[in-house]
Amino acid sequence: MTLDELHRLLLPENLDMLDEHASDDPAAFALRFQGCADIPARAIAEQLACRRKALKKLPELSRFPILYTTLSLEQASGEASAAYKASLVHGERLIDLTGGLGIDTMFFARVFREVVYCERDTVLAELAAHNFRQIGISGVDTRCGDSLAMLDSFPDGFFDWIFVDPARREGGRRSVGLSAASPDVTAVHDFLLCKASRVMIKASPALELSRLREELPALSEIRVVSVGGECREVLLLLDRNRPEDHAVERVAVLLAQDGSILREIKGTGGEPRGRAVPVQAFFYEPDAAIIKAGLTKKLALDLGLAFVNGSVDFLTAEGFIADFPGRAFHVVAVERYKPKSFRDFLRRHGITAAAVQRRDFSLQPEEIRSKFRLRESDRCYLFFTRGRDGEPICVYALKPSPAGAAVLSVQDRNAAPEC
Incomplete structure (x- = not known):
């Protein structure tokens, strides 16, 4: 937005027009009033678009008729x-x-x-x-x-x-x-x-x-x-x-x-890192702020969790932590990743769709998805990383139900439904 556009936008008649067209599509508004010398069509269209985005980012302040620029918002x-x-x-x-x-x-x-x-x-x-x-x-x-x-x-x-x-x-x-x-x-x-x-x-x-x-x-x-x-x-x-x-x-x-x-x-970020163990019954990914702050080691010490390997922030334990600060998953199976046999693993577990995550793994999620023709899922997860011996592995996991997560047994995990 230029300074001239802002000054024209602040005229009472143009602020009224902004309110009157609040539900208009921004692109359609700009096209409709393009070339009208007395209307800052581009600036009003920008406000229409910004106010929609601001509803989520600034829910309280959006109740007021405030103005934005796209970049500043x-x-x-x-x-x-x-x-x-x-x-x-x-x-x-x-x-x-x-x-x-x-x-x-x-x-x-x-x-x-x-x-x-x-x-x-x-x-x-x-x-x-x-x-x-x-x-x-x-x-x-x-x-x-x-x-x-x-x-x-x-x-x-x-x-x-x-x-x-x-x-x-x-x-x-x-x-x-x-x-x-x-x-x-x-x-x-x-x-x-x-x-x-x-x-x-x-x-x-x-x-x-x-x-x-x-x-x-x-x-x-x-x-x-x-x-x-x-x-x-x-x-x-x-x-x-x-x-x-x-x-x-x-x-x-x-x-x-x-x-x-x-x-x-x-x-402090200098806490000792516990030894890595084989993936257990539950798989944990700390909140992004914990990982960024370098406090996964502190979290693991506090909660009695172990690392999946020596370099990434995936954690594991036999017990379920209901209020874990991050994401918790119920492990169905763990497979050493070999490209030639991995399709058989997917077939055995009936996996045709999954959310794909990776840390310290050579392939990007989109490459994995394309290679194995996996659709998206919000229920089944495939975590690609390395095990404690440094070899590539895939952890197949599900989001547990809060009520039953703490009592899931090995038999329950093996009986997971198809994705």
Whole structure:
């Protein structure tokens, strides 16, 4: 959306038109009003499409007539993760250096007396200011320009917290590392901590976590957040006053879609890895946040689970754990994978459809599916990995019923119905 389109969209008659055509197909609307000089057809069509997507990502905020751009909505935090971030901070003043659509700012404004929103993109800054007014949010100072220059205009120690979500897409190219993003938080680490004693950095879910302390000396916590089982954010918390010998704590946070905390797993990532064992009666895949945080070893220790092999995060046990933080499966059979005989394995078990998963296995799921002509299934699962001896295996498993999972016997497993 251009600045001119935004200004035209904000005219009362065009906002009325947006509301009147709320149920229209966006493409059909754009085609119908294409060429009408007094109607920003493309901008209205963009809003129609964005509002439909926002219903799932921003269910509470979608009740208000707020505006979006396609990219800003895609990059914005969902309500569950935004509310969680706001629960971690407290104080009088916070500055959001990378305001974007303003979703995080909206939630920070609920817990701080004063929030400064900074955004270098003029369209986004005006759009966010409009949205703050629509929702009735006060206490937000909206500024447009270079955020580091704005931060420098405040005295040292003025803010309690700084929040920054570095842009990981510059010139159409996506980056993962902290130093390749904008702003480069590794380069301005000391500067940020002069302006606030605490800093929260929202990083890519693909960020490598192993050497972060070298890049960010004040790092005190790494929090990996999943929503509904999907890893959404890596939060890096810096503390100017942390003890010199402070070990960086890792926390995997599992949120439900409504934002409630289902589970938190805490550790250092340096816990010992237990020995691998043959696949037992039940097969477990930890939540994505636990795996990303490197806390599968801690989870295995806490729950008495064993690893399937020495390199991946698949776990196994003879007993069923009803509230396992991730996915649990009832094992039907385990087969050493050999391409020539695997069709016989599928035939013996009547498997013509399955969800295909793999870790540390040479073939991709789509290759396996094509090779063996497997249809999709939400009931039968085939996990391709390596056994404790390093040889490739396939684990055929089913989702257990909660009521009967704990008492399933070997005979029950062998009597599994066909897929």
